[in-house]
Amino acid sequence: MNNVDKPELMPGVSFLTDGRAAFWLWAPKAQSAAILLEDGSEFDLTKQEKGYWTIITDRLKPQGRYQVRLDGEKLLPDPASKSQPDGVHGPSQAIDLNGFEWQASQWPAVPLKEYIIYELHTGTFSAAGTFDGIETKLEYLKELGVTAIEIMPVAQFPGERNWGYDGAFPYAVQNSYGGAEGLMKLVDACHKHGLAVILDVVYNHIGPEGNYFNEFGPYFTGKYNTPWGDAINFDDAGSDEVRRYFVQNALMWFRDFRIDALRLDAVHAIKDFGPKHILQEIREAADALMAETGRTHYLIIEFDLNDNRFINPVNKNGYGMDAQWIDEFHHALRVTAGEERNGYYSDFEGVKHLAKAYRDAYVYDGIYSPGRQKTFGVKTDNPGVQFVVFSQNHDHVGNRMLGERSSILFSFQMQKLMAAAVMVSPYLPMLFMGEEYGEKNPFLYFVSHTDEQLVEAVRQGRRDEFKSFHSEGETPDPQAVDTFERSKLNWQSQGNTQQQAMLHYYKKLIKLRKGLAALRSLNRDNLSVSFNEEQQTLQLHRWEGNNHVYCFLNFSKHEQPFDMPATDLTVALNSHGDDQARNMLQPESIIIYTNNHV
Numbered sequence: 001m002n003n004v005d006k007p008e009l010m011p012g013v014s015f016l017t018d019g020r021a022a023f024w025l026w027a028p029k030a031q032s033a034a035i036l037l038e039d040g041s042e043f044d045l046t047k048q049e050k051g052y053w054t055i056i057t058d059r060l061k062p063q064g065r066y067q068v069r070l071d072g073e074k075l076l077p078d079p080a081s082k083s084q085p086d087g088v089h090g091p092s093q094a095i096d097l098n099g100f101e102w103q104a105s106q107w108p109a110v111p112l113k114e115y116i117i118y119e120l121h122t123g124t125f126s127a128a129g130t131f132d133g134i135e136t137k138l139e140y141l142k143e144l145g146v147t148a149i150e151i152m153p154v155a156q157f158p159g160e161r162n163w164g165y166d167g168a169f170p171y172a173v174q175n176s177y178g179g180a181e182g183l184m185k186l187v188d189a190c191h192k193h194g195l196a197v198i199l200d201v202v203y204n205h206i207g208p209e210g211n212y213f214n215e216f217g218p219y220f221t222g223k224y225n226t227p228w229g230d231a232i233n234f235d236d237a238g239s240d241e242v243r244r245y246f247v248q249n250a251l252m253w254f255r256d257f258r259i260d261a262l263r264l265d266a267v268h269a270i271k272d273f274g275p276k277h278i279l280q281e282i283r284e285a286a287d288a289l290m291a292e293t294g295r296t297h298y299l300i301i302e303f304d305l306n307d308n309r310f311i312n313p314v315n316k317n318g319y320g321m322d323a324q325w326i327d328e329f330h331h332a333l334r335v336t337a338g339e340e341r342n343g344y345y346s347d348f349e350g351v352k353h354l355a356k357a358y359r360d361a362y363v364y365d366g367i368y369s370p371g372r373q374k375t376f377g378v379k380t381d382n383p384g385v386q387f388v389v390f391s392q393n394h395d396h397v398g399n400r401m402l403g404e405r406s407s408i409l410f411s412f413q414m415q416k417l418m419a420a421a422v423m424v425s426p427y428l429p430m431l432f433m434g435e436e437y438g439e440k441n442p443f444l445y446f447v448s449h450t451d452e453q454l455v456e457a458v459r460q461g462r463r464d465e466f467k468s469f470h471s472e473g474e475t476p477d478p479q480a481v482d483t484f485e486r487s488k489l490n491w492q493s494q495g496n497t498q499q500q501a502m503l504h505y506y507k508k509l510i511k512l513r514k515g516l517a518a519l520r521s522l523n524r525d526n527l528s529v530s531f532n533e534e535q536q537t538l539q540l541h542r543w544e545g546n547n548h549v550y551c552f553l554n555f556s557k558h559e560q561p562f563d564m565p566a567t568d569l570t571v572a573l574n575s576h577g578d579d580q581a582r583n584m585l586q587p588e589s590i591i592i593y594t595n596n597h598v
Helices: 131-135 138-144 179-192 239-255 278-293 327-337 351-360 394-398 412-423 452-465 481-486 491-495 497-515
Strands: 012-015 021-026 033-037 042-044 052-057 065-070 117-120 148-151 169-173 196-201 220-226 229-232 261-264 298-301 323-325 367-369 374-376 387-390 428-432 527-532 537-544 547-554 570-574 589-594
Touching (some): 033 052, 042 052, 131 179, 138 497, 169 179, 169 239, 196 239, 239 261, 239 278, 327 351, 327 387, 327 412, 351 527, 351 537, 412 547, 491 497, 497 570
Parallel strands (some): 117 148, 117 428, 148 196, 196 261, 298 323, 323 387, 387 428
Antiparallel strands (some): 012 021, 021 052, 033 042, 033 065, 367 374, 527 537, 537 547, 547 589
């Protein structure tokens, strides 16, 4: 039976094969429930078990707007709405997710081990700030050499300016970006270009504005606190149907939008102490879907607890996540490059810890963490394909007061060295939009709330966060349109000679990673690393089969000597250009040798 004939599997409105709409609403506290259509007609819902209310009707059509009335009182949007054309406070809109005509019906799925990820924010990636705007740059991304784009969250948020982590409707695609159809069109275009699509989703909280969930049922629990308030209820009374809501959300992106992978935001903030963690339940549901469709989908988590139980397979008592972001590589790299050791950088000792990150993945793997004042983490033998590394991302740029990118903070040569440090790692590399040509515009924190009290609270929160940074000027107003506009990529700047050189360098670097078996392989066992703290140099040797690659990295501002491991090697890449005194590393540079030059 087709999925659309199983309406109980999908919260909200689904369309059956005969064209009728099936509506399932979970509202266990309600004594009555009804659906109000845009023509003014109102229909009572039938009460079902476990707090569900349902109706199957031919009166609600695709694109038709509707609202929910509980207990004969105020009207509310559908918490599982697929579209909010008038924003988070307006009526919901019925969408037939099966109505899109896919062109790339049999796209070749990119294996996770081949992911070279490009993280982007829809609203600031292009001048248009839409999915269509992204589509115009797909040929550019293909030529750059990346194999997957990672789209920051698109769940409906207030207004038109937001990072996406304030989404209030997990099933609805942001209307100002192009809605559900716009996202489907983009995914289809990506697949035709051979690019995988990763979608960032948020299952640890719901945004504050437009959050009507408490009107319907116990979606939250006071048992745990998160940075955003009460935790989502994954293990308290009523949690079965909350879990179903989020599991079905993950399946919707895979099944109906053909998303290749989900990036689950900050899963360390998901509170679930039940016998089966919600991540494991999502894993098992995704596996069942893949068995049914024959397609491959991946689950990638943002996670900072250094606990490989989250990425271990279910049959080894893990939660079965395919990969995780690893901030520690970023922190160690940035400190090695000259970042001040404060905040979350304070625990990292530069080149010593960068070498450990190359070797062990987790820097803190059961050793004492001065910043945390306790022993932290576990050792991991998980393969390199399970770790995503980067020299910058939206968080570490945007959470700076002025949103400065590496292009502002580091020299041209150091930027090239940092990029190479990521690309030669035995992990999955990720770029943040614009870094490949040294984008100068900041990526600031921005919102467009309509609640003035909330706006002022956000402003004050940013001021408080950076109150010790008075010398850097005023904290940019997150609500200001200018803050958002300043964060857009400046594509015209690529005419700059230096930025053209950087773009050429990134293309060469990515091509080298793809072309050399030793770099392409994510085998953490075929790696040796050494370092010299005084010289601020690091030597990385990687091999696969007969291919050997030797990387010599100099993070100091002075020439440094190094010893050639063999005489029959070829220079595959020299970040400082072709001039190289034998056995001397130029300042802030990397030189890569191989016995099989590409």
